[in-house]
Structure formats: structure tokens, C-alpha cells
Amino acid sequence: MKKTLLLLVSAFLTLQLYAQETKHVLLISIDGLRPEFYLEKGWDTPNMRNLMETGVYANGINSIFPSVTYPSHTTIITGAYPASHGVFYNAPRGAPNGRWYWESSLIKTKTLWDACKEAGLTTGSVMWPVTVGAPITWNFPVKRADADDKSDQLSVTKPLVTPTNLIDEMLNSGVISGNDDEFKYPKIDHTIGDMSAFILSKHKPNLMAVHFVGADHYQHTNGRESKQAHNAVALIDKEIGRLLTVLENEKMRANTTIIITGDHGFADDEKAFSPNVLLAKMNLLENKTAQAKFITPGGSAFLYVKDKKVVPSIVKMLNELPEDQKVFKIIDRKQLDAIGADPSASLALAFNKGVIGKPGNKGELLVDIKGGGNHGYFPDFNEIKTGFIINGAGVASHKEVFGLGIKDIAPLITDILELPFKAKDGKLFPNILLK
Numbered sequence: 021m022k023k024t025l026l027l028l029v030s031a032f033l034t035l036q037l038y039a040q041e042t043k044h045v046l047l048i049s050i051d052g053l054r055p056e057f058y059l060e061k062g063w064d065t066p067n068m069r070n071l072m073e074t075g076v077y078a079n080g081i082n083s084i085f086p087s088v089t090y091p092s093h094t095t096i097i098t099g100a101y102p103a104s105h106g107v108f109y110n111a112p113r114g115a116p117n118g119r120w121y122w123e124s125s126l127i128k129t130k131t132l133w134d135a136c137k138e139a140g141l142t143t144g145s146v147m148w149p150v151t152v153g154a155p156i157t158w159n160f161p162v163k164r165a166d167a168d169d170k171s172d173q174l175s176v177t178k179p180l181v182t183p184t185n186l187i188d189e190m191l192n193s194g195v196i197s198g199n200d201d202e203f204k205y206p207k208i209d210h211t212i213g214d215m216s217a218f219i220l221s222k223h224k225p226n227l228m229a230v231h232f233v234g235a236d237h238y239q240h241t242n243g244r245e246s247k248q249a250h251n252a253v254a255l256i257d258k259e260i261g262r263l264l265t266v267l268e269n270e271k272m273r274a275n276t277t278i279i280i281t282g283d284h285g286f287a288d289d290e291k292a293f294s295p296n297v298l299l300a301k302m303n304l305l306e307n308k309t310a311q312a313k314f315i316t317p318g319g320s321a322f323l324y325v326k327d328k329k330v331v332p333s334i335v336k337m338l339n340e341l342p343e344d345q346k347v348f349k350i351i352d353r354k355q356l357d358a359i360g361a362d363p364s365a366s367l368a369l370a371f372n373k374g375v376i377g378k379p380g381n382k383g384e385l386l387v388d389i390k391g392g393g394n395h396g397y398f399p400d401f402n403e404i405k406t407g408f409i410i411n412g413a414g415v416a417s418h419k420e421v422f423g424l425g426i427k428d429i430a431p432l433i434t435d436i437l438e439l440p441f442k443a444k445d446g447k448l449f450p451n452i453l454l455k
Contacts, residue, residue: 044276044413045433046220046263047229049096049148050256051089052236052395053282054244055080055407057253064254067261068280068409074418075278075411076452082425083284085351085359085368086317086396087404090121092283092426093149093231097132099430099443101360105129107150108362109317113324122163124154132433135441136227144225146216147233152180158219160186162231173203190218206252209234213259221266226437230263232256239286239393244403277413277436281429282406284395287319290374292389293347295321296381298337304330305381314369316377318396319404321348321369322362331366338369345386347375351398359398360445370398414454424449 050057058068059079084095084102086109094100094107102108106128111120124131127150136143137155144158145151151161159182164173174196178187190196195218202211209232216230234252242248260280267273295314299305304312312330314321325331338350348369351361356368371377376394397404408424414436427446434441435448435455 043226044224044272045227045436046267046276046278046412047096047227047429047433048260048263048278048280049093049229049231050235050253050280050282050407051231051233052239052284052286053280053407054285054403055405057235057257057407058409063250065257067257067264071278071280071411072409075409075415076419076421077410078408078421078424080285080402080405081281081408081428083395083399083404083406084426085356085361085370085398086320086322087284087399088317088396089236089283090149094121094127096281096283096426096429097148097229098127098129099427099434099441099446100129101427101445103357103360103363104444109315113315113364118164120164121150122152122161124151126150129444130441132227132430132439132441135434135439136437139437139439141226141437141439142223144216144219144223144228145231146212146219146229147231148229149231156182157225158182158186158223160215172200174198174200189222190215193218205234205237206255209252209255209259213262216259217262217266220263220272221270224270224272227433232259241392243288243391243393244286273412275413277415278409278411279429279432280407280409281426283426284399284406285402285404286393286395287373287397287403288393289376289389289391291347291386292376292378293321293345293369293371293386294378294380294383295323295369296379297383297385299334300381302330302333302337304334314377314379316379318394319371319373319376320396320398321371321377322365323367323369324364325366328366335367347372347386349398368398370400373397373401373403410452416452416454419451421449421452 057063057065058072088110090110091102091107094105098105107121133143133154133156142157145156146160147162149162161180181187195214220228238248238252267276299312312325314323348371351368351370430443431446431448
């Protein structure tokens with residue numbers, strides 16, 4: 021009896037210690053993160069590798085459809101698929117060039133930012149997509165200079181930062197100089213690290229979210245295995261090391277849970293398929309108001325129609341293509357519902373690995389391309405999966421986890437910070453946390 025009582029007291033004290041120590045979450049997203057960045061020694065990532073070896077990790081977790089940045093990051097902080105949170109692509113369908121999903125008001129579900137505010141906890145964020153106007157305590161949101169590469173990025177973003185004096189704090193402290201080169205490649209991830217370290221050190225938010233962008237950029241422009249991609253990943257790992265040092269210096273490491281994840285993997289470009297060429301042949305694009313149109317976010321194409329009666333004829337034409345041009349799977353509405361894709365789309369094309377969609381309606385249907393990489397694919401093959409590492413307070417010892425998706429990250433953070441939040445699609449995976 022005494023032994024049983026002792027065990028119960030010990031278990032209670034362990035849970036109490038867990039509750040006391042887990043006060044902070046550092047959520048790091050590496051845009052374009054692939055598991056091999058920390059699993060394979062060919063990548064210069066000692067910090068990620070150490071966190072993987074002493075924490076819990078995955079050899080690939082599933083993204084959403086389409087596997088692109090803005091809807092993926094919104095899924096990470098809502099635990100909901102795009103059909104629920106309302107951010108379907110990087111840019112709203114039909115939006116003018118340069119107009120993306122910037123504002124948090126476009127998110128249709130509750131976010132972790134909302135839940136933290138409701139619980140009286142503080143938040144910080146640097147370059148996290150869809151956060152303009154979000155209820156984040158210290159927020160440097162991402163908003164590009166609309167359709168104008170010559171605009172000064174800091175001047176575009178400064179009016180959107182909260183609190184309003186945050187940029188002045190960083191300028192006065194020498195964290196940033198105000199030079200626009202700091203917000204361009206290849207320097208931008210170092211700047212993101214500088215700003216994140218400042219917020220983490222000075223303000224110590226309960227939830228700190230950081231979005232590094234260089235790995236995505238250089239995989240797009242130069243390919244998966246390019247020297248430029250390797251250099252970008254090495255820089256990000258160094259910045260992660262700096263954030264870990266801040267946690268140590270500020271005596272926060274013992275009560276911080278660190279999560280490193282991403283939004284999608286990458287496939288090298290091989291061919292481009294232009295599905296609107298087919299619609300033009302069917303005379304569905306003749307009028308100024310097209311009867312049907314494909315949207316092409318990378319490795320997929322989504323069909324939108326004014327009248328669903330035209331869908332069977334489009335499917336018939338797709339099925340009758342020569343075998344060497346059938347470089348896709350047709351994803352029907354039932355399948356789109358299952359993966360939580362845009363409910364307005366009639367169907368989608370999930371292109372084969374290495375094939376990307378192009379929006380044009382003239383020229384050849386299928387052409388060879390090379391030189392870069394892409395994502396946006398249906399998340400059913402290894403190369404498009406992203407990574408996951410969790411380490412620190414309240415986390416189990418070294419182990420691998422299977423079956424996780426980016427939709428399941430919000431429930432983990434909810435449990436760690438004990439937030440008033442229920443993810444619509446994500447679930448809390450067992451045996452990751454010590455609870």
C-alpha cells in the first residue's frame with residue numbers, strides 16, 4: 021500500500037513539475053524543410069541533428085493539398101484543413117498580381133494566437149504567413165512589396181508591426197540597421213534570426229513562432245540538391261543555434277519546448293503541363309468570362325467552373341489524352357473533401373513527381389523544363405513530405421513518430437500550453453509528450 025501511494029505521489033509531482041516547467045513554446049518553421057536536412061550527414065545541420073537525436077522526430081510528415089506555404093502555415097496554427105480555415109492558396113483566387121493572403125482576418129477558424137490571448141499568454145512572431153493584424157503581442161508579419169521588387173520591404177512592413185514601437189526598439193538596439201538588403205536573399209534568414217532572438221530575449225513570449233524562408237527560395241531557383249540550397253539550410257541551422265543560445269542565456273531552456281517543422285518538401289522540375297490549353301480547345305475560354313479555368317499552384321491544378329454540367333466533358337477529355345501526356349491523377353470532389361481542399365473546386369489534377377502546372381492556355385500541352393524545384397503536389401510521396409522535431413520541456417526521450425501531419429502540431433502546442441483550443445482536424449498524438 022505504501023509503495024502504491026509513493027508511486028502515486030511521485031507521478032503527481034512529475035505532472036506538477038511538467039506543468040510548472042512548460043511555459044514556453046518555440047515554434048520554428050523552415051519553409052521547404054525536408055527530413056533529410058537532419059537525417060543525412062551531407063547537410064550541415066548540427067543543431068537540428070542534435071535536437072533530433074535527443075528528442076522526438078519524424079522521417080517525414082504529411083502536408084495538405086495543395087502543399088504550398090500560406091495554407092500550410094495556416095493549418096499549422098489552426099489544426100484545420102484549408103476547407104475549414106479558408107486559406108486555399110498563397111493568393112486568393114482571381115486576386116491581382118502581388119495580392120496574397122496577408123491578413124489574419126481571412127482565416128475563418130480560431131488560431132493559436134487567439135487561444136493564447138484568451139488564456140492571458142503572450143505571443144511573438146517573425147515572418148509567419150497570414151499574420152497581418154493578428155492578435156500577436158510582438159509581431160513582425162510577412163507582407164511582400166506588392167508586385168514591386170524595388171520597394172523598400174521594411175517600409176512596407178513597418179506600419180503593420182505590433183506593437184508600433186517594435187521596429188524602433190530593434191533599430192535602437194542595433195538588431196537591424198534599416199538597410200533593405202537585410203530583407204533580401206541571401207541575408208533575410210539572418211535578419212529573421214536577429215529579430216526573433218531579440219523578441220525571445222527581451223520579451224520572452226509564451227509562444228514564439230519563426231518562419232525561415234531561404235531553403236524554399238533556393239530549392240525553387242536552383243533545385244533540391246543545389247549548393248545554394250545547402251548553404252541556405254546551413255545558415256538556418258546556425259540561426260536555430262543562436263535561438264537555442266538565447267534560451268540558455270535567458271534561463272529559458274529548461275521550460276521551453278522547441279518544435280521544428282515545415283510546410284512541404286520539394287521535387288525537382290522535369291515537365292510543365294498546361295491544362296488550360298485543353299479548356300481552350302473545348303471553347304470554354306473564348307469569352308471574357310471563362311466557363312471553366314484551372315488554377316495551377318505548382319504540382320497540382322484545381323478546376324473551377326461556372327456550370328458543373330461541363331465537368332464530365334472535361335474529365336472525358338483528360339481521360340482520352342495519350343498515355344505519355346497523362347502525367348497526373350484526377351482527384352475528384354470526394355477525395356478533395358477527405359483532404360480538406362477548397363470546397364469550390366470541382367476537381368483537381370495531382371501531377372506526377374517532377375511535373376508542374378502552368379496557367380497559360382496557348383502553346384503545347386506538355387513541355388520539358390529543368391533547373392529548379394517545386395511543391396504544391398498531392399502529399400502522397402516522400403519527396404513532398406516535410407520534417408518534424410520536438411525537443412525540450414515535457415518531451416519524451418529519443419524516438420521516432422509515425423503518421424503525423426502538419427495539422428497535428430496545433431494540438432501538441434495546445435496541450436503543452438494548456439490552451440482553450442480544439443483543433444478541427446488535427447489530433448494529439450500519444451507518446452510524444454510526457455503528460
